[in-house]
Amino acid sequence: KLVGGRVRGDGGVDIAEAATLRNALPGQITLAVSSELVRDLRDSQASAAVVPVGFPDVPLPLIEVDDVECAFSQIVAHFRPPRCLTIPASPSPSLPDSARVGPGTQIDPSARIGQDVVIGARCRIHAGVVVGDGTIIGDDTVLFPNVVLYENTRIGSRVLIHAGAVIGAYGFGYQTREGRHHLSAQLGHVEIGDDVEIGACTTIDRGTYDATVIGEGTKIDNHVMIGHNCSVGRHNLICSLAGIAGSCRTGDYVVLAGQAGLSDHIDLGDGARVAAKSGVMQDIPAGETFAGLPAMPEKEFWRMWVTVTRLPELRKKLKELEREVAALRGRLSENRDAA
Structure with missing residues (x-):
């Protein structure tokens, strides 16, 4: 009933917990996302399993569903309900008169909200967050502890920004005059679209004059660096420790694997992919996969690797x-x- 699946086998077996296939014990339910895992499931100690429709017969009760991952997530949440960080109901946070906060929004008393800030409805602003002057935040957005939004940042709706992220810091740009490095103009800001998630300790620098932009639906992992004047497309996936130098542009549905790096002024087409630890020194056409240092087309990289x-x-x-x-x-x- 919980997941709306069809039971095959003994539906009366007692289940007390849920665990992944490798770790499941008697009395626990597990999951097998494809028929390739039949042998592993047969060898498992689990007492039941969630499987896709048409899964081969195995000697334990099965629940057939259309979406195994979604159904198993519901089961895990049933046994281990998620816990959320709580925000004290009182004392009320100190807000400047010029700040506007939507209904249902919770702000931790230790958060600092600047002048002329606009925060939408049902947001959650956790402990130690700093929201700079002139920042605008959409509805249903969550800022986890110690997030810093510099002035004039624009955040969409349903955005998650995890602990320690810094949005809108100065870009790393300098002009050398008379033997000294002078900081370039820092007059831009950062704009983050709807449904974006930004990982812990990630940094996104402001534009020099205009905006550094993160497109809607993009998911950014922990410890990612995005430089000034970048424009990241919609629904990108940027994995941990990736670094994007200034003035780069990515299309939609681009993937940067872990520790990938982009030199400045690089353009990646829609659906481009960069393998882990690759260093991109040239533009990548739409739909292409590059790998290596310096990065090259995937087939060329593997031919070279075989030779090495x-x-x-x-x-x-x-x-x-x-x-x-x-x-x-x-x-x-x-x-x-x-x-």
């Missing part, structure tokens, strides 16, 4: 050939001397 893995073997063959050539030269020299 064969280098010890090739070196050994080269040494053998050098010995054979040396031996032949020796025999030729002996023949010339004999003649």
Whole structure:
């Protein structure tokens, strides 16, 4: 009833917990997302499993559903209801007269809200958050502890910004005059679209004159750095420790894997993908996958990698050939001397 699935086998088995396939014990329910896991499920200690429709028979009760991950999430939440960080109901936070806060929004007393700030309805502003002057925040947005929004930041609705993220810090731009580095203009701001999630300790720098933009639906992992004047498209996935230098542009549905890096002024087309630890030094066309340092088309990278893995073997063959050539030269020299 909880997940609306169809039971195959004994529906009366007692279940007290939920666990993943590798860790499941007797009395627990697990999941198998595809028929490729039949053998693993048969070897599991689990007492039941959530599986996709048409899953092969195994010797334990099954619940068939259309979406295994969604159904299993509901089951886990049933046994272990999620806990949310609480915000004290009182004392009321100190707000400047120029700030406007929508109905149902909760603000921790330790948060600092600047002048001319607008916060939408049903937002949650946790402990230690700093919201700079002139910032606008949409509805249903959550700022976890110690998030910092510099002045004039624009945040959409249903945005999650995790602990320690800094939005709108100065961009890393300097002009060298008379032997000294002088900070460039820092007159822009950051705009974040609806349904964006920003991971813990991620930093997004403001534009020099205009906005650094994060498109709607984009998900950014922990410890990501996005430089000034960047424009990140819609529904991007940017994994942990990725770094994007200033003035880069990404299309929609772009993926940057962990520790990927983009040089400045790089353009990535829609659906472009960058493999982990790759260093992008050139534009990537739409739909292409690049890998390596410097990054290159994926097929080219793997051809090169296969060659690199064969280098010890090739070196050994080269040494053998050098010995054979040396031996032949020796025999030729002996023949010339004999003649």
